Amino acid sequence: MTDSAELRRRTQELLAAHPPATTERVDFLKARFDAGLAWVHYPEGLGGLGAPRTLQAVVDAELEAAGAPDNDPRRIGIGLGMAAPTILRYGTEEQQQRYLRPLWTGEEVWCQLFSEPGAGSDLAALGTRAVREGDDWVVNGQKVWTSSAHLARWAILIARTDPDVPKHAGITYFICDMTDPGVEVRPLRQITGEAEFNEVFLTDVRVPDSQRLGEVGDGWRVAQTTLNNERVAIGGMRLPREGGMIGPVSKTWRERPELRTHDLHQRLLKLWVEAEVARLTGERLRQQLAVGQPGPEGAGMKLAFARLNQEISGLEVELLGEEGLLYEDWTMRRPELVDFTGRDAGYRYLRSKGNSIEGGTSEILLNIVAERVLGLPSEPRTDKDVAWKDLAR
Amino acid sequence: MTDLLYSEEEEALRAAVRDLLTDHCDAPGVIARTESGTAHDPALWKALSDGMGLAGLLVPESLGGQGASHREVAVVLEELGRAVAPVPYLTSAVVATEALLACEGEAAAQLLTGLASGRTIGVLAVSFATAPGVVFKAVRHENGSLHGELTGIADAAAADVLLVPAEDGALYAVNADAVTITPQVSLDLTRPVAKVTFDGARALLVTSDASAAVRRALRAGAGLLSSEQLGLADWSLTETVRYLKERKQFNRPVGGFQALKHRLAQLWLEVVNTRAAARNAADALATGGEDVDVAVAVAQAYAAPVAVHAAEEALQLHAGIGMTWEHPVHLYLKRAKADSIAYGTAGAHREALAKLVDLQAP
Numbered sequence: 001m002t003d004s005a006e007l008r009r010r011t012q013e014l015l016a017a018h019p020p021a022t023t024e025r026v027d028f029l030k031a032r033f034d035a036g037l038a039w040v041h042y043p044e045g046l047g048g049l050g051a052p053r054t055l056q057a058v059v060d061a062e063l064e065a066a067g068a069p070d071n072d073p074r075r076i077g078i079g080l081g082m083a084a085p086t087i088l089r090y091g092t093e094e095q096q097q098r099y100l101r102p103l104w105t106g107e108e109v110w111c112q113l114f115s116e117p118g119a120g121s122d123l124a125a126l127g128t129r130a131v132r133e134g135d136d137w138v139v140n141g142q143k144v145w146t147s148s149a150h151l152a153r154w155a156i157l158i159a160r161t162d163p164d165v166p167k168h169a170g171i172t173y174f175i176c177d178m179t180d181p182g183v184e185v186r187p188l189r190q191i192t193g194e195a196e197f198n199e200v201f202l203t204d205v206r207v208p209d210s211q212r213l214g215e216v217g218d219g220w221r222v223a224q225t226t227l228n229n230e231r232v233a234i235g236g237m238r239l240p241r242e243g244g245m246i247g248p249v250s251k252t253w254r255e256r257p258e259l260r261t262h263d264l265h266q267r268l269l270k271l272w273v274e275a276e277v278a279r280l281t282g283e284r285l286r287q288q289l290a291v292g293q294p295g296p297e298g299a300g301m302k303l304a305f306a307r308l309n310q311e312i313s314g315l316e317v318e319l320l321g322e323e324g325l326l327y328e329d330w331t332m333r334r335p336e337l338v339d340f341t342g343r344d345a346g347y348r349y350l351r352s353k354g355n356s357i358e359g360g361t362s363e364i365l366l367n368i369v370a371e372r373v374l375g376l377p378s379e380p381r382t383d384k385d386v387a388w389k390d391l392a393r
Numbered sequence: 394m395t396d397l398l399y400s401e402e403e404e405a406l407r408a409a410v411r412d413l414l415t416d417h418c419d420a421p422g423v424i425a426r427t428e429s430g431t432a433h434d435p436a437l438w439k440a441l442s443d444g445m446g447l448a449g450l451l452v453p454e455s456l457g458g459q460g461a462s463h464r465e466v467a468v469v470l471e472e473l474g475r476a477v478a479p480v481p482y483l484t485s486a487v488v489a490t491e492a493l494l495a496c497e498g499e500a501a502a503q504l505l506t507g508l509a510s511g512r513t514i515g516v517l518a519v520s521f522a523t524a525p526g527v528v529f530k531a532v533r534h535e536n537g538s539l540h541g542e543l544t545g546i547a548d549a550a551a552a553d554v555l556l557v558p559a560e561d562g563a564l565y566a567v568n569a570d571a572v573t574i575t576p577q578v579s580l581d582l583t584r585p586v587a588k589v590t591f592d593g594a595r596a597l598l599v600t601s602d603a604s605a606a607v608r609r610a611l612r613a614g615a616g617l618l619s620s621e622q623l624g625l626a627d628w629s630l631t632e633t634v635r636y637l638k639e640r641k642q643f644n645r646p647v648g649g650f651q652a653l654k655h656r657l658a659q660l661w662l663e664v665v666n667t668r669a670a671a672r673n674a675a676d677a678l679a680t681g682g683e684d685v686d687v688a689v690a691v692a693q694a695y696a697a698p699v700a701v702h703a704a705e706e707a708l709q710l711h712a713g714i715g716m717t718w719e720h721p722v723h724l725y726l727k728r729a730k731a732d733s734i735a736y737g738t739a740g741a742h743r744e745a746l747a748k749l750v751d752l753q754a755p
Contacts, residue, residue: 253752260755268752269743273694280669280691284397291398300662369661370654374634377649 002051079110111152130159149198171219246275306355420721427582442511449509458509467620467675474624481548489515492610496600516552520545524737525611534559549587564603565596581731615736616674616689619696626703
């Protein structure tokens with residue numbers, strides 16, 4: 001059993017063998033991965049030691065104290081949060097050996113080719129086709145809302161491999177090489193003015209069968225692993241009091257008494273309480289996970305933060321009064337990561353509108369809570385036994 | 394770090410209290426009792442206090458109590474809230490007890506011993522609507538006796554002894570049979586309020602600093618009330634979900650309609666949040682420290698509207714049957730609405746927060 005003392009010892013060994021001050025960033029990260037200290041709960045040889053997940057904090061704290069470089073998890077969030085757990089669960093040994101290390105060190109960035117213009121909330125309706133030709137699959141279709149596609153080396157891709165069976169049954173999960181011929185990435189300019197997402201057009205892209213994850217036709221089940229991890233990643237941040245969007249607006253309130261009104265005061269206090277309570281719920285969820293009693297609270301965290309972010313940023317724009325009439329910059333930019341609290345209030349207001357859409361709309365999440373947590377009857381399913389090719393589109 | 398979970402012992406305590414309430418506190422019984430002239434249930438109180446020792450949870454063992462903490466009390470209150478139990482637990486075992494725990498001396502110790510056993514029911518004679526830290530009404534003290542009138546005193550009708558703040562700044566103990574207690578017609582039938590008239594009632598000095606004792610008592614009351622509100626909201630949600638799975642209209646269970654599912658999912662989210670806030674307040678009260686005032690204000694500002702919302706949703710989603718006297722949802726709505734005023738409204742607690750976290754009014 002690997003305990004915290006053992007992890008501390010291994011971390012100190014890593015630091016002694018590769019002093020952060022004199023080691024290249026990527027070299028240090030590779031050594032950390034090889035020492036099993038990347039994600040300690042992963043198996044040995046794949047960046048971990050098979051230790052309890054909660055002990056990662058021990059390693060992280062030691063490394064931070066020593067000034068070690070980190071792998072910039074926000075920049076490689078899709079790889080870490082979605083691709084890696086899926087590859088770990090469904091990948092072959094060769095796939096795990098090939099992809100996990102450069103994914104974790106950030107040498108290779110990942111993106112996710114799931115959503116399509118005609119398949120958002122109803123993701124299983126997707127129409128991107130993959131047709132078998134010898135050892136390859138030939139892929140044609142269009143994906144959308146693809147963050148990091150312009151930076152990514154690899155993508156996790158779901159495509160339809162059998163249109164003659166009901167929609168959930170005919171999907172297969174692949175790893176797609178974003179540098180292959182036929183992959184075209186176009187920026188998708190958003191409400192904020194910038195292009196954080198992309199459209200991805202796939203034209204006769206040849207994906208080797210060795211890059212398939214899981215069985216043919218089992219892609220929906222594989223994708224559930226990805227999607228469950230996505231929601232955990234979105235709701236699972238640890239925050240100090242005033243650590244989220246309530247922080248900047250509280251600061252403005254304190255520093256600029258001339259902006260205060262009674263109406264805004266009432267609304268601010270109500271939102272402050274709600275933000276603090278949402279933070280406590282997140283903390284409670286983490287405590288449950290730490291003692292091995294995962295609760296269903298996670299399903300609600302994303303819902304809560306989406307609404308809070310929108311209401312708080314909306315309030316902040318009003319609080320700023322005349323300044324709220326202004327916007328930082330409408331130039332189309334291509335940010336590498338989303339910066340929620342570092343930008344101005346107008347940006348936060350507009351960007352947070354996506355919080356109730358991305359990773360599952362709030363309406364779909366409410367259905368999930370109602371059906372899976374409360375056990376209420378599911379929505380009527382008119383598409384359940386119908387072949388995908390016969391569905392109305 | 395704040396412990397927001399329930400320990401195994403706390404879960405065992407919950408199970409024991411719930412079993413007792415299942416056997417001795419069913420909804421038809423509570424409804425019948427509200428019309429019987431004695432709203433309180435002395436047999437249930439005896440089972441909780443004598444049988445299980447719960448009245449003395451906060452009292453040190455040296456005074457006959459259990460020496461437990463606010464965390465265990467919170468679990469008991471969750472269950473009492475779930476059953477809208479007509480017992481003076483919050484008022485006697487929490488608020489009056491906390492007031493006495495703030496006092497030194499033999500009088501307070503003797504009273505605490507009585508309260509811990511449950512054989513004496515004590516009530517703090519401050520309006521149930523009073524928020525911690527605000528000015529409260531006091532009566533006149535003259536030559537060892539009290540004169541005046543106080544209103545909105547919760548559970549006064551069940552009290553054996555009243556803890557009464559006087560204009561001289563002191564807190565006195567008065568026997569209930571030395572005063573006139575006039576029941577007021579209460580919104581919450583399960584925790585009625587009363588008017589107390591003092592006409593030269595003999596008073597025993599408990600402490601010369603009533604203000605500190607009352608403040609501590611009301612703070613604990615407000616913080617732990619959020620656990621009662623949690624239990625109440627949780628019952629409302631659970632019972633409504635159960636009903637909507639059974640009730641059919643348009644040849645479908647009503648709970649399958651998305652408009653209703655979303656409302657219940659939203660309510661679930663509020664209950665989950667309330668649990669975190671209530672546990673945080675209970676743990677903060679148990680461990681003390683600087684953050685107690687914030688934790689209590691946050692819990693009460695959040696939990697009170699949730700409990701009301703949960704009971705209101707329960708009524709609406711039960712539709713016609715929810716409006717009847719025979720269905721217990723009205724007991725929950727009345728308790729929730731009264732609780733939203735008890736020990737300070739959500740607005741009062743937000744105002745307190747504005748000062749505590751430096752978000753000052755214009």
